Amino acid sequence: MTPPPVTQLKAPRVGLAYLLSQIGAHAADEFGQRLKPLELTTQHVGILRLLAMKPVELTQRKLAEHLRIQPSRLVLLLDELERKGLVARHTDPEDRRAKRLAATEPGLDRFRAVEALTRDLEAELFEDLSRDERAALAGLLRRVAAKADLIPGVHPAYRRLAKKEK
Amino acid sequence: MTPPPVTQLKAPRVGLAYLLSQIGAHAADEFGQRLKPLELTTQHVGILRLLAMKPVELTQRKLAEHLRIQPSRLVLLLDELERKGLVARHTDPEDRRAKRLAATEPGLDRFRAVEALTRDLEAELFEDLSRDERAALAGLLRRVAAKADLIPGVHPAYRRLAKKEK
DNA sequence: TATTGTTATACTCTATAACTATA
């Protein structure tokens, strides 16, 4: 698929963390590419994924907090999703400042298309691994994720450049 | 280490590719954080890693091609490394347009510090895995990387937003 | 006075294209 490197250089030795990061970035890039025909970005999908679980109480403030993104950034993402008719904002009758978020029917359909596309991508990425090997890989990765306190469904890329932590 | 999510939401089901991407991004973020005291970014390290192998024939053009980054971008990265005294540009006597690149002694020292830091990071990330499990994980990942034609030492993040491929 | 969502502004990163000096 990818053309071979034109400039041949002896391969440097890299560690397990690097390998993980390299493959992970590749998978994310591929996913992003395949998302284009659906007119979605990975960030949109992260939002749709949560809304597809129908948590009726979810407001923008809470969603931004959960995803670790700026509320102002979420506004733009939701504007885009709303303009496509995939997500709806409803003013909360009990607190007219807040907006309750919900995926629309077309939004759920679109998300199911993303899930199908994801299965295709995984089938290709892990084509060379047996069923047992995939399960073993998943098991190992889940333990690493748990150790790092990663939150399922919350991708670090959301807050990539977030705080300086100085 | 990381505080638990303030907003509790049932965890969405995510696949193996997502898990890989999530952990990979986390590892890359952590690496980037720990690199700060050394005044380097992951891109600088990618360059140092290749130059540490002392490929005397390497010019900027070839390095940019290998890393899949724009030559103009490489200029800035090398400016930064050169200003810190970690890399040197020498005009090629046989083609005075080209610059031969080389890591300086301080550059090699700095790279060795990065390697030490990497070992620490890996020890933490994979603390819960046994020696055999780490080897198994590495083996599986290497097969996935090979299937995807990933080039050792060339991180996709270099060309993350590169071309639209439309 | 505090909070939700929004808008405005600025900053960073990167790609594209123009430029120079050599070939």
Add this chain to the structure above:
DNA sequence: TATAGTTATAGAGTATAACAATA
């Protein structure tokens, strides 16, 4: 005329701060 490296410009993405409506 073409190529290596550089500089200049512009665009995308994001964070920060200011703002309006509501509590």
